[in-house]
Amino acid sequence: MSAVPRPGDPVITPALVAEHGLTYEEYEKLVAMLGRTPTFTELGVVSALWSEHCSYKHSRPLLKTLPTKGKHVLQGPGENAGVIAVGDGLAVAFKIESHNHPSAVEPYQGAATGVGGILRDVFTMGARPIALLNSLRFGGLEHPRTRWLVAGVVKGIGDYGNCMGVPTVAGEVVFDDAYAGNPLVNAMCVGVMREEELMRAVASGIGNPIIAVGARTGRDGIHGASFASEDLSHESDAKRPRVQVGDPFTEKLLLEASLELIRSGHIVAIQDMGAAGLTSSSAEMAARGDVGVEIDVTKMPLREEGMTPYEILLSESQERMLVVAKKGREEQVRAILARWDLTAEVIGEVIAEPVYRVKEGDRVVAEFPGSRLVTDCPVYSPEARESDAIRAERERDVEAILPRAEEADAMWTLEQLLSSPTIASKTWVVRQYDSTVRASTIVGPGPADAAVVMLRGTRRALALKTDCNGRYVHLDPRTGGRIAVAEAARNVACAGGRPMAITNCLNFGNPRRPEVFFQFREAVAGMGEACEALGTPVTGGNVSFYNESPAGAVYPTPTIGMVGLLEDVSQATTAVFRTPGDAILLLGENTDELGASEYLRWVHGVVGGRPPACDVAAERRLVDTLLEAIADATIASAHDCSDGGLAVAIAECCVMDEDAPFGATVDLSPWAGLTLRALLFGEAQGRIVVSSPDPAAVLGIAARHGVPATRIGTVGEPNGSLVMQVGSNRFQASVSRLAAAYHGAIPAMMSRVATATDEEEASGIRHQASGVGV
Amino acid sequence: MTRFRVAVHIVPRKGVLDPQGKAVSDALHALGFSAVHETRVGRHLVLDLDAADRSAAESSVRGMCDKLLANPVTEDYEIAGVTTP
Amino acid sequence: MTRFRVAVHIVPRKGVLDPQGKAVSDALHALGFSAVHETRVGRHLVLDLDAADRSAAESSVRGMCDKLLANPVTEDYEIAGVTTP
C-alpha cells in the first residue's frame, strides 16, 4: 500500500513546505525516505515530528553528554518522565516542561494547559502526582502587559492544579526586561508509585488494539509543536486560534482512570497526546517498541464536523491519551473508563509490518517506513560563537560604578533590594495555589528554600525546588549552568533534603544563531559538571528554543527542577529565624564578587560584570556539611545566599514569615577588608545562613568537612531590629520597615491595572486585549 | 451627555472548547432535559455610561471590549443592546 | 419538533455584592474610560434544544433555570431571546 493524495489536498509546493517549517534539505530527506512526493497529510505529520519541540534536532548531541546514571535511577531520559527509587519500594516520577509560547499569546489557557500536560507526563508513568512546581519569568512589573501576563499565568496554573487536587508547593518568579517579549512558563510535576507499578510508553504485541481515551478531538492547537519552534513575531497573532483550552475536570477523570488502567494489567502502554497530538504519541510509542502501527482516523471521536486526517492527526486538543491494550481486553478497558464517564475508541492496532500507516476508512493517507520517521529525523550541530557584546558586558569594570548617595545607609539599599519583585515575597502568587491539599505538605511555598512533601506510609519526605539565574547564564553560560544546579541543590539541602536527581527545562533563543548555540553548549556543559559533582543525574527534561521576540532573545534560562530526599520527615527545615538568642552562623566564605548581581541591576540598572565563581566540589562539601548538621546538631533554620547576597539573605531570615518577624544582630567585621557593597550585596556562591542554639556543634561539623564557618551574630526579639556591624560601620533598621518593603512590593504593583497592550508597545508585538478574570 | 445602558455578550469562539458549556449540557441531560443539544456559556455584561448619543455609547463599549473585556484568542463579543435606563 | 436557540441571562441579584462588576469598572476607569458609571457581570447561556414550539422551548428552559442554572438565593435570570438557528 502507498499513500495517495486526498481529493482537495493542497499541492505540495516549495512554499507549502516552507510554511511547514521544513528546510529544503529536510524535505529532500523526506522524499528520499518515502521514495516519492509526500501527501499533504504526510507533510503535516513530518513537520510536527521533525519540529524542534518533538525531535530535539539541535540539542540531542549535547544532551547526550549529561550524566544520567545512578544506582537509584529507574528511568532516565527518553520516557514521559524520569523515575528514581527513594527507598521502601517507592519510586518518584518527575519532569518539567515549558509552555512559553502558548502562555505569551493566551496566558491563562497557556499556563493551565502547561500544567495539564506535565501532570499527564507523570501519571502515564503509573505515578500519582503529589506535587506541582512552576518557574516563571516575566518582564518588569511596571508594564501593564506584564501584569496581565502574571495575573493570567498565575490564575491558569492555580485553577488547573487546584481542581486536580495536586498541591503547588514551590517554584520561583523572576522579573527582568529580558523576558518582556517572551515570558517563560515552566511547570514541573512530581508523582509517587510503587516501583513495580512503573509503566513505559512502549508499544508491543502484534494485534494489540490502539485506543483513544478521554476528550474528543477538535481543531485546537493544530501545529502547536511547530509553533513552539518559531520566534514570537507579529505573525504569531494570526496563529492565535491554535491556543488550546484546558478542562481540568476531564483531566481529573483521566488521572483516576489512567492509574486504574495501569494497575489493572489490561494495557501494555499509555502515552499522553501532547505536542503534535495523535501523530507524536502513536509514532513515538511505535518507535520505542520497534513495531508498526496502523490507525484509522475515522474512528477517532471528534468534537467538530468535517475534520480532515491532517487536522485529526495534528490536533492538540487537551486531556487525551493513547493506550495500547492487550488484545481481547477492550471491554475491560471500556468498563474502567466508563466508571469515570470517559469513552474509549479503538482506532488502530499494532502491526508486524514495519510501517507507520494512517488510513481514512479504506484509503491510506499517510505511510512511512517503520521507525525511520522518528530515527531519520535530522540532527544539527550548529556553529557556536560567543557574542562580542556579551563578552564586553561581562568584562565591564563594575567597581567603577559609583554608589548612589543614598547608599551611605546600607539599610536604604537593603530596603530597595527587598522590594525588587524578583526578591520580594511571592505571597500574592502562591496564595492562588492550593498548597495544602493531600494533607502531606510539611513545608509549602513561603518562608523556606524548598518545599517538603511527605511520602505517606514512610518516615521519608521529598524536598523540591526549581532554580535558575538567567542573568548569570547570559553573562557566563558555563558558570551560570553550574550555579543553577548548585543553587537548586543548596535550596533542597536547606530544607533538609539530600539532592537526588534533576530534571531540566532549557529555555533558549534561536539555536541557529551562533551566540545562542554557544550559550546552550556552555550552559549544558556547566550543568553537567555540577550534576557530576553533586551526584544528581539528569533523568529528563525539555528544550525550548526560539524564545525570542523582536527585542531579542531572552536570557538563556536552563531551569533546574531538583528532587531531594529526607530520610526522616523530622529533619524538615525552614529558612526563618525562630528563637531569640539562637546563634547565627555563615557556612561558606564571603568574597569581593559584585558582578552580575541583582544589586547592580536593580539599584544601578546595570547587567554586567563576571558572575560569581562556582566551585562545584565546594558546593558538594557545603551540602554535606549542612545535611550532617541538620541530622546531628540542632539547626533551627537554613537559608542560602542568592539574589541580593548576604544582607538580603539575613534580612529574609528575619522577615520572610509575615506572622513572626524577628530582629537580629550581626557583626561582619571579619570581612571589613572587602568592598562593603560586595560583602553585603554581592552574590558569592556556596554560602548558607543558619541559626542554631548549638553553634559549637555546627562549627565542629563544618571543620570536619573543611567548610569555612563563622558565627556572625544572634537572633533578636520578635518585631525587633536588624543591626549590621561592619568594622566601624553600623547599620540598623526595624524589621517592620524591612518587612513592609519585602511583603508590600508585589501586591502594590499587582493592584494596578493590567492590560494586554502596553501603551508604549515596547516589545514590538501587537497583542490585543483580554479580560480581567471575569 | 446622556446615560446609556449597554449590554454585551462575550461568548467562546466557535471551535474553541467550552468546558463550562459541556458541563452544563451533561448535567441537563442527567437531569432528564434530554432535548438539549448543545450549550455555550459566556458572559453577560451590563455597562451604564454617559455618552453623547447611542452610537457613541456603542462605539465606546466596543473600544472597551477590544482593549479589556473580551479575549480575542478565545472569545467573540457582540453588543446586545443599547437602552436608556 | 423544531430546533430552537434560547439565550438566558443570569445576573447577580440586586443588593448582592458584585466584585467582578466592580473590578471591571475600576479597570475601565484606570484605562481612561471615565464615562463608565457602573458595570454588572453575569452569565450568558445559549442553549440549542428541540421543542414543539417557541413557548415550549422557553418554558423548558425556565425549568432548567429554576432547577439548575440559576441560584435563586443570589441570582436572577431572564430569557433574553428565542430564535431558530
Next chain:
Amino acid sequence: MKVGIVTFPGSNREVDASLAAQAVGAEVVTLWHKDHDLQGADVIILPGGFSYGDYLRAGAIARFSPIMQEVVEHAKRGGPVLGICNGFQILCEAHLLPGALLRNASLRFASQWVTLRVENADTLFTSAYEAGQLIRVPVAHGDGRFTADADTITALEEAGQVVFRYVDRQGNPLPAANPNGSLNDIAGIVNDRGNVLGLMPHPEDAVDPLLGSTDGLGLFESLLSRVAA
C-alpha cells in the same frame, strides 16, 4: 463511629478527610457518588474538591447525584453531615443549609492559613472546643464568600448557628483576617437542628504537627464523643 466519605469524580480532599477521621480512631468507608448506599455510616462527610468540575456554580451539579438523595434523607433523620469547602457549597445548593457561597471578593483563589474563633462550642461538631477558642487551619477556595439575605444572617447569628468566624490572631474580626469577604466573617454554619455543619476552612488538613497544626482534630473528636457507636 463509622464515617462515610462521599467521593464525587472531582473530589480531591477525600483522602485528607479520611486520614483525619482515622486519626481519631473512626472507621472510614468511601461512598461513590453513583451509589445509593450509605453503608451504615453514622456520619457523612462531603469533602473538598470540584465535585463535577464546578464550572457552572460550585456544588450546583453535585446536589443531583444519586448518593445525595441518601445524604438528604440521612440529614432529615437527624444524622450528622459535615460539608467541608466544596461540601459546604453542595450543602447550600442542596438547601440543607441556608445561603450561598460566591466568588471570593478578591476574585482570586485563597490558599492560606487562617485563624477561626469557635463561636458555638455546644454543637455536635464543636464540643471538644471551648467557646471563643482560636484555632489555626488552612483555607483553599475560590468561592467561599458566604452570602444570604439580611434576615437569614440575623436569624443565624441569633440562633447561634454561626459556628466559626474568621478573626485575626488576637481573635478580632477584621477585614484583613477574612480571606473571601463572607458576610459577618462567617466561616462555618450549622442548620437549625444542629446536625448539618458546613465550613469553608479545612480542619482535616490541621491534624498533625508536621502539617503545622493539630487544631482541626477537635472537630473530629467532638463527633466521635457524641456519635460513638
